[in-house]
Amino acid sequence: MKKTVLAIILTLLCSVPAFAGGGELYLYIWSEYIPDEVVENFTKETGIKVNISNYDSNEAMYAKIKLAGEGYDLIVPSSDYVGLMRRQDMLLPLDKSKLTNFANLAKKFTDQPFDPDNTFSVPYMWGSTAIAVNTATEEGKAVTSFEDLWNPALKGHLLLPxxxxxxFTIALKTLGYSLNDTDPAHLEQAFEKLKSLIPAVRVFDSDSPKxxxxxxxxxxxxxxxGEAFVANQENPEIKYIYPAEGYSLWLDSLCIPKGAKNLDEAHAFLNYLLRPDVAAAISTEMGYSTPNAKASEFIPEDVRTNDIxxxxxxxxxRGEFLDDIGEAMNTYEEYWVRLKGAE
Known part of the structure; x- marks a missing residue:
């Protein structure tokens, strides 16, 4: 169904003038986060070639941009990393005069504290992180909350991002804390709780966990x-559960890193992605929510009404948006290294 719908949507895309001289740009984006057809259609319309590289975590993206300093024209950090990179002067301000489609975005996703007035970021997609379970298995049937992940029957049957x-959201929520908690005592409690979860973990995977x-x-x-949506389409016995304790919501945005070279091409691609038909095609294919308020008329009803x-x-x-936690991130990362070392 998705491929057919996507093809129909793409045939409806209105034409835009060819970009003078063609050109190219370098996009650094999460794995499996933009449909090939959308990129190909942009190149057909503008002559701009899009070179894509992938990462599987904000930390990996941040480290590479921090180290390399150049080589990419667009990146897709989550809101907490937009705030971090903005504070560290790692991003270039956007030229809003070139983003004529910016007004298509829903106001609840713009002018956020991590980037007031969207000086450096364009909302791309938003979504959640919760629990996918295979209800055909006894282990899967038993899970209805984050706390259930500590069930001994799950030993060796659990995937974590x-x-x-x-x-850390898993432990913080089961302890009754905010997922943006920075209290050292609370973070230590979360670390200790997560250590006892490690025996259940078969794999850490953010590339393609489905x-x-x-x-x-x-x-x-x-x-x-989005991963749960695609998995459910292929196997309806895989269900997506929003834990009673709460869960994380996130907003990923497109930004231009300070070392970018192809600025006109980057703005052309940003404006293209802000078109309602294009935003709808991305949401329909990827299974994530679009912040584009005008895209809903292009999204099939079975996707638009799907709670996943x-x-x-x-x-x-019940969800809580991830936010920038400042210097406390160092504590999280120290515990993360210790936690992964206990695998």
Whole structure:
């Protein structure tokens, strides 16, 4: 269904003038986070070649940009890393005069504290991180909350994201704390609790965690909703559970790193992605929510009404957006190294 719908949407894309002289740009983005057809259509319309490299965590992206300093024209950090990189003067301000489609974004996703007035960032997609379970397995049937992940029956059957903030969210929420907690005592409690979860973990994977669920390598995974959406489309027995304790919501944005060379091409691509039809095509294919308010008319009803992709207000109310935690991130990372060393 998705491929057919995507093809239909793409045939409806309105034409835009060819970009003078063609050109190219270098996009550094999460794995499996933009449809090939969307990129190919942009190149057909503008002549601009998009060179894509992938990463599997904000930490990996940040470290590479910090170290290299140049080589990429667009990156896709989550909101907490937009705030961090903005504070560290790692981003270039956007030229809003070249982003004529910016007004298509829903106001609740713009002018956020991590980037007031969207000086440096364009919202790309938002979503959640919760629990995907294979209900065909006894281990999967038993999981309804984060606390259930500590069930001894899950030993060796659990997948966790290779992401320090998302993994700490599991423990912080079961302890009754905010996922943006910076209290050293609370973080130590979360670390100790997570140490006891390690025996259950078969793999840390943020590249394509749905594969381990679909292959039966794991019965339960803490995954992003888009991964759960695709897995559920292929195997309806894989369900997505929003834990009662709460869970993380996130907003990923497109930014231009300070070492970017192809600025006109980067702005052309940003403006293209802000078109409602393009935003709808991305959401439909990837299974994540678009912040583009005008895209809904292009999104098929079975996607638009799917709680995995677009949670109801009641479900969304239990979520909490990841935010920049400042210097406390150093503590998280120190514990993360120790936690991964205990695998």
């Amino acid at each position: 290779n992401d320090v903030r998302e993994v 594969q381990a669920l679909l292959s039966g390598e794991v019965s339960v995974g803490v995954v992003w909703n 992709v677009y949670p109801s207000e009641a479900i969304a109310a």
